[in-house]
Amino acid sequence: MRILLVNVPHPAIGSRIPKEQLPPLGLLYVGGSLIDSGHDVALLDGEHGPVPLPDLIDEIVRRAPDAVLFGHSGSSSAQPIISAVAAQVAQVLPRTFILYGGVHPTYFWREILAAEPYVHAIVRGEGEETVRRLMAALEAGAALDDIAGIAFRRDGEIVGTSPAPVITNLDAYRIGWELIDHSRYSYWGGKRAVVIQFSRGCPHLCNYCGQRGFWTRWRHRDPVLLAGEIARLHREQGVQVFNFADENPSAGRKPWKAFLEALIAEDIDVTLVGSTRADDIVRDADILHLYKKAGFERFLLGMENTDEATLALIRKGGAVATDREAIRLLREHDILSMVTWVAGFDDQTDPDLLRGLRQLVAYDADQIQALYVTPHRWTPYYRIAADKTVVQSDLTRWDYKHQVLGMRTMPRWRLFLWVKAIEAVAQLRPRALRRWIWHRDPKLRHAIRWYYRMGRRVWVHEMLSFFFRDRPDRSGGTVAQFLGAPQDHEEEASTVSRRRRAQSASVSAA
Known part of the structure; x- marks a missing residue:
């Protein structure tokens, strides 16, 4: 066909x-x-x-x-x-x-x-x-x-039909790289780039995550085979940047360490960026030098919030002390840290947002990504958000960068200004600017300056869009009226045997 x-x-x-x-x-x-x-x-x-x-x-x-x-x-x-x-x-x-x-x-x-x-x-x-x-x-x-x-x-x-079985061998299906012209894809400041995966899924139980149930359980590719694929793409196609699409690639310490060592053995100069959990960084304090040697330049740490009560509400399983230690360890090994901070999990007040800003500044991360909570019908968090008011009914705006849930404590415009102020203050504080002006690692210096250029353009665009282009929904309908009844009973998209499920539950101890 x-x-x-x-x-x-x-x-x-x-x-x-x-x-x-x-x-x-x-x-x-x-x-x-x-x-x-x-x-x-x-x-x-x-x-x-x-x-x-x-x-x-x-x-x-x-x-x-x-x-x-x-x-x-x-x-x-x-x-x-x-x-x-x-x-x-x-x-x-x-x-x-x-x-x-x-x-x-x-x-x-x-x-x-x-x-x-x-x-x-x-x-x-x-x-x-x-x-x-x-x-x-x-x-x-x-x-x-x-x-x-x-x-x-x-x-x-x-x-x-019945759900399909989870794919247990991720190396059984190859990526069709021949379908693209690699010269057309770039990231990290004009460098030839691709997206790659070491693993699928996540063993943790954050109740708002829209990806965990889709992948059903955590599993990983063969560490040596993936390292070889990265090396081939670098040598044959000139790919310089590999953006890991995993939710939690380092969930299993043993296979993750094997991948880092295999990639180091390939002896190539590449840039790796990805996402992981702060507690995995702290766990791997003794092997973070392998992260750096393999080519990692930045990790996005999905912290979501700096308030312990909010972290408990969304079952994040993290801790403020762990988050701060992860940032410190990454900086010690010359790896950039980006933290996500999500507004709107509850009805925040001006003092709440000011406290969040102060905590973010105290974290001293290299980059900040401020987002808005976006509920998904198939997640447990949806039940918490179901009765909240929808202020944006255009589904194309449900991209984490637009407020979609109303707050009783403040109008939409004020939360928007708080979010933009949090981004600006976090990125323009003296410590952050000193890193922008000078960093001892030239690759990281390039990365920091590229991120500032991109962030400035996005920040201005979002300001103009909010005040002159976006049209909020004023109908007053609830999330449940807009998206329907909760669907968390169908959260797991694939089937998996009891034996496999038990193996998945113990993976973080590996």
Whole structure:
């Protein structure tokens, strides 16, 4: 079959301003599986430019594929865009099979299939094996009922099959790197870059996380094979930056250490950036020199908040003392720290926000990313947020950079100004500026200055958008009215045996 993978333009501000794009890893994984199954596969990446939607639609129609597969890392915020594009394509290409996968459709498959008749099927959970089986059935004209992990219509009735088994061997499916022109993708200040994964999932139980249940359980790739793939991409394609998409790559100390050592043995000069937990950094204090030697230049530490009561509310499992120690250890090893601070978990007051700002300054992280809480229907936190007022009903704005939940304690404009002030003060304080002016590591000096350039542009853009472009919702509806009933009973998207589940529960002790 002739299959076209489509990545629609991401609506998030941060994706549009820096003018640097990273390749869509999820679609490349699916593409690699389909290529190896004998299909003619191509990728159309609308992020470049970005491509105007009419032009994107025209290009899909021009190629006239047998099947169009939509998927997007933006998930919920990308849903309205994918819906608009799919509807237009279906009008012109009624015989083309339209498939949609990703986190959002995994949980909203009933609503999507009910409202969008042009979507023929939805992949729920990880897609590599499911899509391979689905395309084989379509090509053979076989029934879809026995394919686990999909939803479709049978005689006008919406049908969801049983969840697909979790992929236990991540190295069984390769990334279709041949689908992209590496010269078109950059990050970290114009350096050729890709997204990579060491692991999927997270063993921790943060109740607001929209990714943990999608991956169902934590597992990792073969450390030596991944190190070899990174080295090959660097030597053959000139890739300099590898952005790890893992939620928690260092969850298992033993395999993570093996990966670091394998990459060091490849003897290449690359930049690695990723996310992890502060407690993993503290745990690995004795091997942080391996992090640096392997090439890590920055870790995003998802701290979410600096208030102990809020951390307990969202079951973060962290501690303020651990967070501060992680930042100190990273700086000691010349690795940048970026911390996320999320507003809106509860009804904060001006003193609460001032205290949060002071705590962030005391943390002394290198970079700050201030976000807004964004509830997901399939997470336990949704039950806490279900009765809150929605102040932004445009789903394309549900990207963590726009306030979507109302607060009884302050109007929308005042919370916005607090968030912008927190970002500005944290990044413009004397210690931070001294690092911007001079850092002993030239690679980190480049990284800090690049981040300031990007952050300045995004900050100004967000200010202008808030006051002159964005239109808040004034209907007063609640989250439950907007998104529906809680769905945390379906949070785990894949099935896993009891034996595998027990192994996953003990992984952090490895």
